Amino acid sequence: MVAALLALASVRAVAGDAPYAPGVIAAAVLLFAVYVTGPALPRLRTSTPAAALWLSVVALLWMVLLALTQDGVWLAFPLFFVQLHLLPLRWALPAVAATTATAVAGFGWHTHTLSIGTVIGPGLGAAVAVAVVLGYQALYRESEQRRRLIEELTAARSELAAAEHAAGVLAERERLAREIHDTLAQGLSSIQLLLRAAERAIPQRPESALGHVRQARRAAVDNLAEARRFVRALSPPDLETGSLPAALERLCTTTARTAGLAVHCQVSGVPTALPTPQEVALLRIAQSALANTVQHAAADRVELTLSYMDTEVALDIVDDGAGFVPAHVPAPGSAAVTGTGFGLAAMRARARALHGTLVVESAPGEGTAVAVTLPCPAAPAPDAAGTPDTAADRAAAPAGPPPGTPAPGTRTDTAKGSAT
Numbered sequence: 339m340v341a342a343l344l345a346l347a348s349v350r351a352v353a354g355d356a357p358y359a360p361g362v363i364a365a366a367v368l369l370f371a372v373y374v375t376g377p378a379l380p381r382l383r384t385s386t387p388a389a390a391l392w393l394s395v396v397a398l399l400w401m402v403l404l405a406l407t408q409d410g411v412w413l414a415f416p417l418f419f420v421q422l423h424l425l426p427l428r429w430a431l432p433a434v435a436a437t438t439a440t441a442v443a444g445f446g447w448h449t450h451t452l453s454i455g456t457v458i459g460p461g462l463g464a465a466v467a468v469a470v471v472l473g474y475q476a477l478y479r480e481s482e483q484r485r486r487l488i489e490e491l492t493a494a495r496s497e498l499a500a501a502e503h504a505a506g507v508l509a510e511r512e513r514l515a516r517e518i519h520d521t522l523a524q525g526l527s528s529i530q531l532l533l534r535a536a537e538r539a540i541p542q543r544p545e546s547a548l549g550h551v552r553q554a555r556r557a558a559v560d561n562l563a564e565a566r567r568f569v570r571a572l573s574p575p576d577l578e579t580g581s582l583p584a585a586l587e588r589l590c591t592t593t594a595r596t597a598g599l600a601v602h603c604q605v606s607g608v609p610t611a612l613p614t615p616q617e618v619a620l621l622r623i624a625q626s627a628l629a630n631t632v633q634h635a636a637a638d639r640v641e642l643t644l645s646y647m648d649t650e651v652a653l654d655i656v657d658d659g660a661g662f663v664p665a666h667v668p669a670p671g672s673a674a675v676t677g678t679g680f681g682l683a684a685m686r687a688r689a690r691a692l693h694g695t696l697v698v699e700s701a702p703g704e705g706t707a708v709a710v711t712l713p714c715p716a717a718p719a720p721d722a723a724g725t726p727d728t729a730a731d732r733a734a735a736p737a738g739p740p741p742g743t744p745a746p747g748t749r750t751d752t753a754k755g756s757a758t
Contacts, residue, residue, distance in 0.1 A: 339416045344370050347409035362406045369399040369413075382424060389424040393433070396420075401440060408448035414441040414460055418467035431468070438464045516684040520622040524629040525561030528596055529554045531632070553596055582617045583609055583644060586624055590642055597632040600639045607646030616712050619688045620644070620653050623696070626681050627655040627708045635659025635706060651714045658705045664698045685710070 344366040351362040372395055381388045400417065404410035414437050421433040441460040446452040536550035577585055583605045590603040612620075624642060631637050637659030645652040667682055682698060685708070689696040694712035 340373055340413065341370060343409075343412045343416070344403075347403065347407055347412070350409055351407055356407070358406045362403065365399060365403040365406060369396065369403055372396055372399060376420075386424075386426065386429075390429070393421060393424065397437065397440075401444070404440070404444040408445055411441045411445045411460065414438065415463045415467065418464055419471065422467060422471040434464050434468060512687060515680060516622070516687060519680045519684050520626045521564045522561055524625055525557055525564065527629060527633060529557050529561070532557065532596060557596070577614070577617055577621060581609065582612065582620060585617075585621055586642060586644060589621070589624055589628065590640075593628045593632065593640075599632065599637060601628070601642065602640070603642045603644075605644050605646070610646055610714070612651060613715060616651065616692060616714075619692055619694075619712065620651070620710070623685045623688055623708075623710050624653060624655060626685055630681050631655070631657045631659060631706070634662075637705070647714065649714055650711050652709065652711045654707065654709045656705065656707045661700045661702050661704045661706055663702065664700055 348359075348363045348366045351359040356362070372392075376382055376392055376396075379388070379392070382392055383389075397417070400410060400413050403413070417437055418434050421437065422430045424430075425433060438460045442452075442457055445460075446456055449456070532550045532554035536547040536554070539547035539550065580588075583603075587603050590601040593599060594601040628640065628642075631640055635657050637657035639658050641654070641656045643652075643654045643656075645654070664682075686696045689710050689712065692712050694710060696708070696710045698706070698708050700706035
């Protein structure tokens with residue numbers, strides 16, 4: 339626009355045979371040369387004083403051109419945009435006002451008249467330039483805010499994805515730790531106890547030692563099956579072949595046989611089909627609680643009660659052992675030498691994952707009671723082929739003794755001080 343307006347002013351001066359035509363051409367060429375050097379100077383975009391100095395030179399040359407020809411008034415309009423672009427608004431508006439006044443005065447000096455049109459023309463051009471630039475700046479600010487918002491959302495999405503990944507890794511690690519603790523670790527502990535008993539019995543009671551070794555071998559076979567199903571993420575073998583009460587009966591029988599405890603299992607209420615996660619959690623919690631009793635409680639009796647209620651299912655494991663102070667249980671993993679401390683934490687995590695609660699009541703010399711309560715959702719409907727969805731439903735006939743029947747080799751007397 340500047341080049342076209344300068345060329346037009348020069349052509350009109352030459353065509354009109356004006357005596358000042360050479361001066362107009364010289365002023366136009368010099369103004370265009372100074373104007374063209376502006377975009378080549380990066381400092382003009384970063385330094386307000388440098389931009390003001392360059393604009394002052396341009397304005398001075400423009401006023402010389404305006405003094406030589408009235409056609410120089412046309413250059414005021416592009417100068418408005420340049421001033422508003424390079425100067426802060428508090429400086430740009432006075433510069434635009436001064437340029438407008440100079441254009442009006444120059445045009446009036448050449449025409450020797452000062453009409454309303456002479457004033458309104460440059461003033462309207464200045465108003466349009468200010469409105470356009472302010473609107474552009476507003477759009478630019480909005481675009482920048484939107485760009486920053488998109489960048490923040492992208493960064494937040496990346497952080498959220500990383501946090502979800504880390505949480506998933508941690509949750510899977512905790513799940514693996516619970517599964518290993520409640521299955522393989524407890525099985526290996528039982529094998530160790532049986533082999534230790536066999537080692538003590540070898541010198542004087544070889545037959546008894548052979549029985550312990552056979553029991554250890556059966557425990558190893560069972561744990562190998564657990565490991566294989568654990569790798570394939572299937573249900574515990576006890577739940578695959580029977581109901582939850584039958585699985586608890588077998589668990590009590592095995593614990594009584596290997597640990598020499600009087601373990602009594604009973605069922606309260608009407609057994610109902612539970613989803614597999616609830617059955618697995620209750621079985622694993624019972625395994626962990628009985629393993630803790632065998633290893634730490636020095637108990638003589640254990641009472642295990644499975645209670646079916648309208649909206650909940652509860653499992654209570656009560657022993658008459660040495661007891662402990664629940665508040666003094668070390669944090670998981672703090673016992674680095676023995677590697678203990680995960681049992682209660684794993685049981686609480688299992689109950690919490692299914693929106694249930696787990697309470698431990700104990701005191702030194704008064705035994706221990708572990709009570710877990712889980713919500714009891716409605717029994718899942720069978721599929722089109724009539725196949726139930728839970729492990730309990732999959733059992734055509736419960737393996738082992740019926741619920742409530744004392745397991746073979748166990749004592750049926752209720753542990754003193756047991757709670758229901």
